[in-house]
Amino acid sequence: MRRFRNVCAFLLTAVTAVALTACGGGGDTAENADGPVTFTWWHNGTTDTRKAVWEQIAADYQAANPGVSFKIEPVQNEQFQTKIPLALQSDSPPDIYQQWGGGNGKGQLPSGKVADITEQTSPWIGSLGPIAQDWADGGKQYGVPYVGHTVGFWYRKDIFANAGITTPPATMEQLNEAVAKLKAAGVAPIAIGGKDRWPDAFYWGYLATRHCAPEELKKAVETVRMEHPCWLRAGQDLKAFLDTQPFQPGFVGTPAQQGAGSSAGLVANGQAAMELQGDWDPDTMSALTSDKDLNSKLGWFPFPAVAGGEGAPGAVLAGGDGFSCTKRAGAACAKFLQYLTSTPVQEKLAAVGAGLPVNPAAAQALTTDSLKSVFEYTQQAPHRQTYFDIALPTSVGQALNDAIANFFAGQGTPETIVQAVNSAAAGNK
Amino acid sequence: MSSDLRRKLELILFLGPALVLFIGFVLVPMVLAVYYSLYNWTGFTSLDDFAGFKNYLDALTGSVFQNAVWHNVVIAVLSLVVQLPLSIALALLLNRRLRGRAFLRVIVFAPYVLSEAITAVIWLLILQPGGFADQVLRAAGMGGLVRQWLADPDLVLFTLFVVITWKYIGFGIILLLAGLQGIPAELKEAAALDGATSWQTTRHVILPLLGPTVRIWIFLSVIGSLQLFDLVWIMTLGGPANASTTMATYLIDHGFKRYEFGFGSAVAVLLFIICFTFALLYQRFALRRDTEGAVSR
Numbered sequence: 001m002r003r004f005r006n007v008c009a010f011l012l013t014a015v016t017a018v019a020l021t022a023c024g025g026g027g028d029t030a031e032n033a034d035g036p037v038t039f040t041w042w043h044n045g046t047t048d049t050r051k052a053v054w055e056q057i058a059a060d061y062q063a064a065n066p067g068v069s070f071k072i073e074p075v076q077n078e079q080f081q082t083k084i085p086l087a088l089q090s091d092s093p094p095d096i097y098q099q100w101g102g103g104n105g106k107g108q109l110p111s112g113k114v115a116d117i118t119e120q121t122s123p124w125i126g127s128l129g130p131i132a133q134d135w136a137d138g139g140k141q142y143g144v145p146y147v148g149h150t151v152g153f154w155y156r157k158d159i160f161a162n163a164g165i166t167t168p169p170a171t172m173e174q175l176n177e178a179v180a181k182l183k184a185a186g187v188a189p190i191a192i193g194g195k196d197r198w199p200d201a202f203y204w205g206y207l208a209t210r211h212c213a214p215e216e217l218k219k220a221v222e223t224v225r226m227e228h229p230c231w232l233r234a235g236q237d238l239k240a241f242l243d244t245q246p247f248q249p250g251f252v253g254t255p256a257q258q259g260a261g262s263s264a265g266l267v268a269n270g271q272a273a274m275e276l277q278g279d280w281d282p283d284t285m286s287a288l289t290s291d292k293d294l295n296s297k298l299g300w301f302p303f304p305a306v307a308g309g310e311g312a313p314g315a316v317l318a319g320g321d322g323f324s325c326t327k328r329a330g331a332a333c334a335k336f337l338q339y340l341t342s343t344p345v346q347e348k349l350a351a352v353g354a355g356l357p358v359n360p361a362a363a364q365a366l367t368t369d370s371l372k373s374v375f376e377y378t379q380q381a382p383h384r385q386t387y388f389d390i391a392l393p394t395s396v397g398q399a400l401n402d403a404i405a406n407f408f409a410g411q412g413t414p415e416t417i418v419q420a421v422n423s424a425a426a427g428n429k
Numbered sequence: 430m431s432s433d434l435r436r437k438l439e440l441i442l443f444l445g446p447a448l449v450l451f452i453g454f455v456l457v458p459m460v461l462a463v464y465y466s467l468y469n470w471t472g473f474t475s476l477d478d479f480a481g482f483k484n485y486l487d488a489l490t491g492s493v494f495q496n497a498v499w500h501n502v503v504i505a506v507l508s509l510v511v512q513l514p515l516s517i518a519l520a521l522l523l524n525r526r527l528r529g530r531a532f533l534r535v536i537v538f539a540p541y542v543l544s545e546a547i548t549a550v551i552w553l554l555i556l557q558p559g560g561f562a563d564q565v566l567r568a569a570g571m572g573g574l575v576r577q578w579l580a581d582p583d584l585v586l587f588t589l590f591v592v593i594t595w596k597y598i599g600f601g602i603i604l605l606l607a608g609l610q611g612i613p614a615e616l617k618e619a620a621a622l623d624g625a626t627s628w629q630t631t632r633h634v635i636l637p638l639l640g641p642t643v644r645i646w647i648f649l650s651v652i653g654s655l656q657l658f659d660l661v662w663i664m665t666l667g668g669p670a671n672a673s674t675t676m677a678t679y680l681i682d683h684g685f686k687r688y689e690f691g692f693g694s695a696v697a698v699l700l701f702i703i704c705f706t707f708a709l710l711y712q713r714f715a716l717r718r719d720t721e722g723a724v725s726r
Contacts, residue, residue: 031569062665081685085471085472085473085688086472088473089472089473106474107471107688108473109473110471110473110474111474139477194580194668194669195579195665195666195668195669196666197666197668216646231659240505248557248558249558249577249580250557250577250579250580250581251579251580252580252669252670253580253665253668253669254557254580254667255553255581255584256552259553259554259557259559259561261553261554261557261560333681368454394471394686394687394688395471395687395688395689398682398686398687399687405668405669405670406670406671408669409582409668409669409672410582410670411670411671427469427490428485428487429487429683429689429692
């Protein structure tokens with residue numbers, strides 16, 4: 001018995017020690033913005049072009065700012081989910097790290113490690129437009145976006161022409177007509193990567209953005225509660241749309257971006273006519289086909305209008321990529337983030353297809369006309385709605401994505417989608 | 430130096446490093462998981478939102494977790510009733526003298542060498558709509574059998590089971606072959622002298638002597654089925670509509686995708702309890718006769 005007690009005491013001590021280490025802060029001293037500093041930088045550019053661009057940008061910045069050096073660590077997109085919580089609990093988190101803003105980013109603030117860079121960014125953050133608000137909370141800036149993303153329909157002009165569709169659909173009725181024509185022409189009208197769940201959420205998210213007024217969208221995201229009937233209407237419209245069977249066979253098991261059999265691959269290889277995806281889609285598709293001429297065949301049109309919708313016409317479902325700083329080098333880091341939004345850097349990012357520049361002056365560096373039209377459409381949008389899974393707290397956003405994916409697989413109702421949000425917000429699993 | 434002190438020093442010297450590693454990398458994480466499971470914790474804050482056993486209750490009463498447990502059980506039972514007889518039959522076949530036996534053994538064992546991730550990616554390509562599986566079926570004039578292998582909620586678990594069988598049957602066969610090699614030739618000769626047919630020898634001599642190996646295989650297979658993760662995560666992410674969710678995918682989904690680390694820890698503890706209970710009961714009732722004399726003095 002005594003031995004048992006000793007073992008328990010030992011374990012308790014060990015647990016307490018580990019817990020205390022985990023809770024302890026450290027390294028909170030902000031440095032002078034111009035002093036010598038070595039940035040540990042975690043970005044998600046793990047593949048060649050993007051990786052090389054970030055290296056070039058770091059080298060240029062280092063050359064112009066003696067005393068600054070970089071320790072760059074490319075981290076795969078999905079790995080951030082596991083690495084960031086651990087890093088923000090440790091005593092040596094990275095100085096600059098990839099951050100997607102919204103509720104996801106806000107969830108990281110209680111760690112106490114994310115630097116408040118309001119003071120350093122306030123002179124220029126406004127020039128980036130509403131997108132920068134995704135990296136702010138309670139009037140304080142906790143990160144800076146370097147590119148924006150907008151979701152819309154990427155379509156094959158050649159397949160549309162073959163099916164006799166002359167103008168891209170502007171309303172849900174026209175989209176349904178196009179779907180019918182494409183089916184009659186023997187091609188899958190719309191490809192979707194239902195296995196990954198988030199592509200499903202684009203449909204519900206856009207329908208909600210079309211049905212709900214901007215004030216309601218803001219209110220629901222802030223309070224994490226969906227009460228207005230417009231949220232239900234999004235689900236009802238989605239049900240009606242799903243009933244037209246617009247997607248490729250087996251769409252709930254199809255991945256979005258991996259392999260020629262993915263939804264992006266199906267459009268790239270002419271087996272499907274369109275896909276609702278972000279501006280990164282042409283880039284993704286190019287890697288999945290041998291068609292060197294793909295870009296000239298691709299066109300873009302915004303998500304159609306819905307009948308009786310209260311949403312702002314032309315509102316976009318969007319997101320972005322950004323960086324946050326941790327406290328050790330907050331001020332110097334903010335200065336570097338400002339550099340990332342400068343025109344030459346933004347042009348470099350636009351040229352490699354990283355996304356839509358947050359600095360409008362760099363828009364001409366976008367490589368295709370379709371991307372330029374996405375950019376213009378986004379600039380003119382009266383409302384910018386961040387994807388709901390990012391805008392809402394992570395647990396709620398993921399519960400929403402799961403409920404929508406289940407709905408696509410034939411389980412649930414328009415009500416269960418809304419309930420999933422309200423229930424997850426209340427802490428239910 | 431007294432012999433007592435020397436004995437203690439020896440113990441510290443030999444046992445110490447292993448004990449430190451065991452405590453640091455096995456015991457402490459286990460205790461921490463139990464500790465975290467009692468809190469609502471997003472991973473970013475300090476542990477201050479005590480939840481008691483709510484996380485456990487939520488998991489046990491949630492239909493998705495219940496389904497996940499059921500899916501694990503289905504895979505375990507299918508392994509026992511399909512994989513085991515198949516493994517035994519193939520092992521008996523490969524134990525005979527036949528042309529190209531070494532080559533056949535390599536072929537059968539090859540999938541086991543592949544990592545689960547690679548296996549999953551290969552089979553994703555084979556099973557995607559219009560993929561290799563569908564093409565083969567159509568070429569063989571069986572186009573009517575083409576299904577949505579990974580997109581049909583009624584079918585997905587069985588499709589995954591086929592992939593699991595493809596991957597792990599080689600391991601079962603190698604294990605059983607080793608067991609077969611251990612059966613003394615004299616016993617088979619004696620049976621033959623007594624006039625036993627080949628089937629009678631197999632049924633009454635070989636299979637009973639293969640018992641210990643089969644029992645070990647069952648143990649490994651059930652534990653593996655309960656912890657099934659990689660293949661499912663890569664091939665279906667537990668979908669469509671949770672039709673292939675397992676306890677492990679459910680745990681990762683909530684822990685790392687939803688940042689519900691407290692809840693995820695509770696699921697991890699439940700998974701541990703289920704595996705541990707099975708292991709204890711199995712040791713007690715099935716493996717006891719095999720290990721008798723091996724562990725006690």
